[in-house]
Amino acid sequence: MSTWIPLWLHKLGSPPTFYRVAGAVRPWAMGLALLCGAIGLYGGLVLAPADYQQGDAYRIIFIHVPSAWMSMFIYAVMGAAAFVALVWRVKLAEVVAMESAPIGAAFTFITLVTGSLWGKPMWGTWWTWDARLTSELVLLFLYLGVIGLYHAFEDRRQGARAAGFLAIIGIINVPIVHWSVTWWNTLHQGSTVNVFGHSKMPWDMLWPLLMVMLATKAYYAASLCRRARTDLLALESGKDWVRQVAETEAGR
Amino acid sequence: MNALQHFFAMGGYGGYVWTSYAVFFAVLLADNVAPRLRRRRVLRDVRGRLARQDARARRTTSTTP
Numbered sequence: 674m675s676t677w678i679p680l681w682l683h684k685l686g687s688p689p690t691f692y693r694v695a696g697a698v699r700p701w702a703m704g705l706a707l708l709c710g711a712i713g714l715y716g717g718l719v720l721a722p723a724d725y726q727q728g729d730a731y732r733i734i735f736i737h738v739p740s741a742w743m744s745m746f747i748y749a750v751m752g753a754a755a756f757v758a759l760v761w762r763v764k765l766a767e768v769v770a771m772e773s774a775p776i777g778a779a780f781t782f783i784t785l786v787t788g789s790l791w792g793k794p795m796w797g798t799w800w801t802w803d804a805r806l807t808s809e810l811v812l813l814f815l816y817l818g819v820i821g822l823y824h825a826f827e828d829r830r831q832g833a834r835a836a837g838f839l840a841i842i843g844i845i846n847v848p849i850v851h852w853s854v855t856w857w858n859t860l861h862q863g864s865t866v867n868v869f870g871h872s873k874m875p876w877d878m879l880w881p882l883l884m885v886m887l888a889t890k891a892y893y894a895a896s897l898c899r900r901a902r903t904d905l906l907a908l909e910s911g912k913d914w915v916r917q918v919a920e921t922e923a924g925r
Numbered sequence: 926m927n928a929l930q931h932f933f934a935m936g937g938y939g940g941y942v943w944t945s946y947a948v949f950f951a952v953l954l955a956d957n958v959a960p961r962l963r964r965r966r967v968l969r970d971v972r973g974r975l976a977r978q979d980a981r982a983r984r985t986t987s988t989t990p
Contacts, residue, residue, distance in 0.1 A: 728937070730938035736945060782952060787945040790945045791945070899957075899961075919971040
């Protein structure tokens with residue numbers, strides 16, 4: 674690879690180093706996730722006032738919207754990592770892409786279920802085939818497709834390449850999910866929170882939402898660290914550093 | 926109705942709100958447990974293979990005259 678990539682990045686790409694660094698990062702990320710999550714949910718469930726139209730039912734927003742953001746964010750990370758893995762054959766990028774998929778699928782599933790539970794009292798239906806809901810369901814199927822394709826191959830790295838290819842193609846769906854509420858007439862409401870402009874939401878409701886968003890980001894980092902570490906152990910199970918890990922953990 | 930009951934009732938939407946939160950935490954908990962179990966399995970396999978290799982090495986050294 675070229676010289677403009679700093680040395681520490683090369684080192685981080687080596688499995689034993691990444692294993693160690695991820696092990697150090699993980700508890701901090703998880704701690705941040707729990708702290709922000711607790712503060713944000715307290716703010717959302719207790720401190721924030723009820724909505725003038727939806728009453729207390731709107732409080733589902735504090736998990737629904739952060740989960741929806743994560744479902745798209747994780748897909749973008751997965752697609753980018755899959756691209757790096759396909760082009761430069763970086764083993765670690767493959768691991769990041771393939772281990773992101775289950776976390777992304779989890780958040781997408783949460784988004785769909787909580788949306789359904791919110792839709793029933795507010796719209797009078799659990800499900801409707803409008804653009805936002807349908808594209809989010811397609812996102813879930815893309816995640817499941819990536820996971821399934823990855824496990825369908827005997828050779829793990831071959832599976833990761835095929836699944837990575839699907840992940841890259843599927844990126845086209847991410848902007849569709851995001852702008853579906855503006856491009857089509859949907860039952861789903863438009864976006865309330867605008868990162869680069871004025872948000873149509875009072876601060877009492879906005880800060881808990883942003884806090885939970887931060888918590889889900891930190892949670893993703895923590896979960897990815899744990900999953901990538903485990904995957905590296907499996908991938909490199911014949912190597913010396915994995916033996917050392919196995920032997921030290923047997924003593925405990 | 927006291928304050929706590931009022932809180933859990935969620936203005937009549939308690940069923941929807943709390944089910945949502947339960948799903949959220951249950952799914953993330955499962956996401957946490959799965960890699961933990963996998964890690965344990967992977968390390969057990971590595972240790973098993975190491976033990977077999979050791980046993981084989983000892984057998985070959987003891988049979989040689």
